[in-house]
Amino acid sequence: MSPEQEKINRWMRQHPWTSQAFFNRPHWTRRRFFEVVGTGVAGSFLAERYARAADTTSSGASPKGTARNVIFILLAGAPSHVDTFDLKELSGTTPTSFNPTTVNNILWPMGLLPNLGAMLGDIAIVRSMRAHAVVHSLSQVWIQIGRNPFAALGNVAPNIGSIVAIEKEKERKPSQIFPTFLALNSAGGAGPGYLPAAYGPFKVTPSTGGIANTTSPVGQARFEKRLQLMHSLDDNLRVNGPNGQTMSDYDSFYGAAKELMYNPVVNQAFGFTAAESQRYGNSGLGNAMLVAAQVLKADQGTRFIQITSNDGWDMHQNIYSAANLPAKGKILDNALSTLLNDLKSAGLLDSTLVVMAGEFGRTVGPLTAAAGRDHWPQQFAFFAGGGIKGGTIIGQTDSKGSDVVDYGWSQNRYVYAEDIEATIYSAVGIDWTTVRHDDPFGRGFEYVPKTGPFPFMPVNELWG
Numbered sequence: 001m002s003p004e005q006e007k008i009n010r011w012m013r014q015h016p017w018t019s020q021a022f023f024n025r026p027h028w029t030r031r032r033f034f035e036v037v038g039t040g041v042a043g044s045f046l047a048e049r050y051a052r053a054a055d056t057t058s059s060g061a062s063p064k065g066t067a068r069n070v071i072f073i074l075l076a077g078a079p080s081h082v083d084t085f086d087l088k089e090l091s092g093t094t095p096t097s098f099n100p101t102t103v104n105n106i107l108w109p110m111g112l113l114p115n116l117g118a119m120l121g122d123i124a125i126v127r128s129m130r131a132h133a134v135v136h137s138l139s140q141v142w143i144q145i146g147r148n149p150f151a152a153l154g155n156v157a158p159n160i161g162s163i164v165a166i167e168k169e170k171e172r173k174p175s176q177i178f179p180t181f182l183a184l185n186s187a188g189g190a191g192p193g194y195l196p197a198a199y200g201p202f203k204v205t206p207s208t209g210g211i212a213n214t215t216s217p218v219g220q221a222r223f224e225k226r227l228q229l230m231h232s233l234d235d236n237l238r239v240n241g242p243n244g245q246t247m248s249d250y251d252s253f254y255g256a257a258k259e260l261m262y263n264p265v266v267n268q269a270f271g272f273t274a275a276e277s278q279r280y281g282n283s284g285l286g287n288a289m290l291v292a293a294q295v296l297k298a299d300q301g302t303r304f305i306q307i308t309s310n311d312g313w314d315m316h317q318n319i320y321s322a323a324n325l326p327a328k329g330k331i332l333d334n335a336l337s338t339l340l341n342d343l344k345s346a347g348l349l350d351s352t353l354v355v356m357a358g359e360f361g362r363t364v365g366p367l368t369a370a371a372g373r374d375h376w377p378q379q380f381a382f383f384a385g386g387g388i389k390g391g392t393i394i395g396q397t398d399s400k401g402s403d404v405v406d407y408g409w410s411q412n413r414y415v416y417a418e419d420i421e422a423t424i425y426s427a428v429g430i431d432w433t434t435v436r437h438d439d440p441f442g443r444g445f446e447y448v449p450k451t452g453p454f455p456f457m458p459v460n461e462l463w464g
Contacts, residue, residue, distance in 0.1 A: 055438070056437065058433045063432065064427055064460070065428070065429030066353075066387025066463070067351055069302070069304070069428075070161075070352070070353050070424055070427070071292055071307065071353070072160070072305070072355045074140065074143065074186070074307070076136075077311075077312055077315075077359075078359050078375065081361040081362065081379050082361075083319070084329070086380050086397055088400060090365065093365075093366050097112075098110075101117070106120055112325070113329055114333065115334065116333050116336060121391045122340060122384055122391075123382065124383040124389060125381070126395060126415050127380050127393060128394060128395025128404045129381045130378060130416060131359065131379055133377075136314070136359060139359035142359070143357060145157040147418060147421075151449065153194075153443060156441075157445070158195045159200075160304075160424055161183070161201060162191070162192040162199045162201070163425070164181065164303055164425075164430065165179075165180035165199040167428075167430050172301050177265070178295060178298065178300035179201075179202035180301055180302060181304045181306075182202050182305045183203045183204070184204055185310060186308040188308075194440050197253065201306060204291075206287040210271030214262065216261070220262050269291070272291065279338060280334065281334030283335060285331055285332065286331070286335035286338070288308075289307060289335045289339040292305045293339055293342045296348055296352060297348065309331075309332065311328045312324070316370060318370070319367065320371070339354070348385075350385060356381070356382035357380065358379060360375055360377055361376045361377065361378045362375065363375070387427070387463060394408040394409055394415070394459060395407055395408035396408060409459050409460075409461045410460065413454065418448055418456035421448055422456050422457055422458045423458040431447075432458065433447070434447045
């Protein structure tokens with residue numbers, strides 16, 4: 001038996017909830033368990049090799065370091081690339097209302113995405129991106145963790161935002177009270193994996209009321225007295241208790257939550273008026289982007305924001321009906337263009353990398369018999385800000401958009417989710433070749449996985 005297998009077996013014997021039956025359960029059941037636990041395989045095992053004291057190695061890559069913040073937008077359901085960001089005008093199929101127009105040598109659906117079309121000088125699009133798989137649940141997690149969820153460490157792999165959070169922890173100021181990693185409209189998003197729960201996403205669905213439960217029904221004075229009493233009774237257990245790191249993580253949660261209570265800065269950043277919501281399109285996606293802009297303006301420690309568009313991009317039927325792509329396109333166009341303009345006005349766009357993608361693309365050419373488009377591996381990725389060169393198109397697909405005819409970057413191959421991950425890390429100054437030696441199985445957690453026939457790399461051509 002290998003030392004690695006013996007280590008896993010020993011860990012399973014020491015923890016009653018770990019059994020072979022558990023590891024034979026469906027992948028998503030296991031992943032949900034790790035998310036609920038919070039620290040992944042938390043407790044006594046990680047107490048021995050706490051992530052914040054991890055030994056790391058790297059190949060010494062040179063990241064760009066042009067961005068301070070990241071906003072990552074997941075278009076859940078997979079939008080049709082050939083109808084949007086890699087438009088292919090097809091006679092008899094493409095609606096005339098899309099008004100295909102050449103802007104700066106880019107064919108663009110001005111009737112569908114007019115506001116973004118007017119901002120193409122600030123936008124870069126990767127059209128040579130390819131999905132590894134065309135299964136929604138699998139690929140949505142894949143693009144959030146930058147690796148195969150079924151790989152050796154897939155079950156405990158952190159969200160890209162969690163890696164950014166733990167790397168940027170040292171840059172936080174004591175006065176900054178917002179979570180480093182904020183997730184908006186992303187209740188089912190990937191969590192911190194095996195990293196301490198403090199680096200997981202703070203999940204919020206924005207509303208005009210801001211964050212719920214920032215006040216106590218018994219009043220602030222009585223709440224403070226109760227909190228003091230609790231600390232007097234169990235502080236020793238929190239630090240020296242039998243559950244090790246698990247109790248410490250819970251204590252961190254309580255402390256972080258307390259800092260968000262009775263704080264006007266929180267209410268101002270996370271709440272908004274009806275008029276402000278209307279400016280972003282009066283939609284769930286728009287509200288999330290509005291809050292994202294306000295949070296970054298507040299400069300309270302948030303460095304990575306994930307926003308999930310749950311607007312229904314999975315259009316197998318009637319894709320061109322008014323309630324489908326035209327409606328969803330308007331929601332995205334209004335919200336994203338306003339976000340970019342607000343970041344630019346606040347002087348934040350140059351320091352904030354905005355990345356957007358779905359989990360894969362959709363079938364090309366004429367519509368299906370159901371007047372929709374099914375799953376397809378060819379897709380796009382959208383970039384703006386963070387020092388990237390606007391007006392840039394990376395890669396070219398064939399006349400139908402079914403495959404790549406020109407990769408458009410130095411690696412001369414498809415761009416994958418792992419390359420997008422490496423690009424994000426490079427943009428914020430993180431060495432994407434870093435390997436952490438604190439994972440529960442002792443394999444070494446690679447920020448960007450190195451397995452495969454070629455190394456994954458940042459798309460440096462985005463910087464021009």
